[in-house]
Amino acid sequence: MTAVIEVTGLSKTFGSIRAVDDVSFTVEENKIYGLLGRNGAGKTTLMQLLTGQDFAMKGDIRVFGESPVENAHVLQRISFIKESQRYPDDFRVKHVFKSAPWFFANWDAEFAERLIGDFRLPLNQRIKKLSRGQLSSIGVIVGLASRAPLTFFDEPYLGLDAVARQTFYDRLLEDYAQNPRTVILSTHLIDEVANLLEHVLVIDQGRIIIDQDAESLRGTATAVVGVATAVDAFVGTREVIHRDRVGGLASVTIAGLDATERAAASAAGLELTPVSLQQLIIRRTNTSEREFEQSA
Amino acid sequence: MDESRPIFVQIAEQIENDIIGGALAEETQVPSTNEFAAFYRINPATALKGVNLLVDEGILYKKRGIGMFVADGAQGRLVTKRRDQFRAEFVRPLLMEAAKLGITSTQLSDMIRKEEQQ
Missing domain, CATH: 3.40.50.300 (P-loop containing nucleotide triphosphate hydrolases)
Known part of the structure; x- marks a missing residue:
């Protein structure tokens, strides 16, 4: 190149x-x-x-x-x-x-x-x-x-x-x-x-x-969503890119997971949602979504 | 495009679907990577990666100076591959969920039959 x-x-x-x-x-x-x-x-x-x-x-x-x-x-x-x-x-x-x-x-x-x-x-x-x-x-x-x-x-x-x-x-x-x-x-x-x-x-x-x-x-981040205690147990000591919490629910963005980890997450009753490039960047730059859109 | 999976994999699957469905017949030419890129609104390098995935699997082959063609027997091989995937991705989880809910295999086949009749 x-x-x-x-x-x-x-x-x-x-x-x-x-x-x-x-x-x-x-x-x-x-x-x-x-x-x-x-x-x-x-x-x-x-x-x-x-x-x-x-x-x-x-x-x-x-x-x-x-x-x-x-x-x-x-x-x-x-x-x-x-x-x-x-x-x-x-x-x-x-x-x-x-x-x-x-x-x-x-x-x-x-x-x-x-x-x-x-x-x-x-x-x-x-x-x-x-x-x-x-x-x-x-x-x-x-x-x-x-x-x-x-x-x-x-x-x-x-x-x-x-x-x-x-x-x-x-x-x-x-x-x-x-x-x-x-x-x-x-x-x-x-x-x-x-x-x-x-x-x-x-x-x-x-x-x-x-x-x-x-x-x-694109594959470097996944959001793990579910009951806060279960999410925390799954996330454990992994590096957290972003964390959101509403009542007893949590959504934690962590590094991408392989197939075994994905299976473990769904066995634990957790939902895995993809993170778009924009969301990933917002999270990595520590900005709220609203702040980001306003700066546009 | 689905955010959760690499785009090039999705492009390859789309081409596979067209081969299985007969829209792209064996021994006919497939669109160029640039045409795929324009159609799906993706970077040409990504489209090329998707096409190359199918070249590696022998589903598509290159005719020098002309373009990409669907290999002989590609449709049959794809159907076999997809049936295996079907078992892993649909049948296995179906059985797991059925077991969780206490549905016996007789009940399960009854359900499938009823669903077919609808």
Whole structure:
């Protein structure tokens, strides 16, 4: 596997806040990564460092084997779609798509046109007059049609409705299958994208707390539900990821169980329920579900 | 998709079901991994893993440069495998639960017969 990004001991602080705190990881070529975490966890800072838009205080970043900072050779192979992209004041939608090919060597105008139709973007509209969702769809289209070898989507869909988001996921998968490339998708909507991801990076308080294959991550947790005393007896000394209690009932999230352990649990009258990727991350980052949704 | 089991296993089962049901006939070509990925809205690498599971079991085979095909005799082998699974996953728990409730095997077969007539 070829590494597209190699990060070692990377740190970035803003005053007393450690936005990125001694982070090391690699990103392999032609996979779809999920960069997940709460607001303020350090996702955007990390992506800004990786794309040379901010300076690291410590550590080393290699993108395509080189430092990305002021390195045209690296940056021309990157497409970074931000949550709130700014455009020149007098720009109309069509101007964005006219200028995009100047920056992206692999720009596919035909694909862009198809996407403009999919998202029903009015080409002659002034950017200033667009709705939040329409603005987001410009970013999504640029990100997809640029076909950059390394594409970042940072919360690309503020204001996009469920139908438009599904269109984005479908087009991303289709085009990725035809034109494999490395995609890093940063999002709060974990359940929506869980099946698209091949690898998951979870950042919390500036640190990478999960760096794992998405498929293997799915099996790493189970919730054991039942009468509290029986649950506690079964859980014993196992590591507890999360614990909920309502009256005499308990729901405890623990590491994944093998077939024998599952049989033992059901023999003890306990119910085992799967833990979704989103729930797992919420539990690992010690956030309540409500808090997490509110931060979205 | 069911959250509790790996997606690639579910993809493999789905293809197996289509072979058992005859939707994918022996010696015909199956959709490409990319087509499976788009249809089930999953990562192509996951779809490939599911397909490879069936290649390893000899249910599908690769024709170089053309694609994946259903192997000769795949349907029969899958039915045999599923019958064994049926015993382990349905019949055994059924008997355990019946024993717990004091249902004799005669009563049990009566119940099954009645259920069939409905």
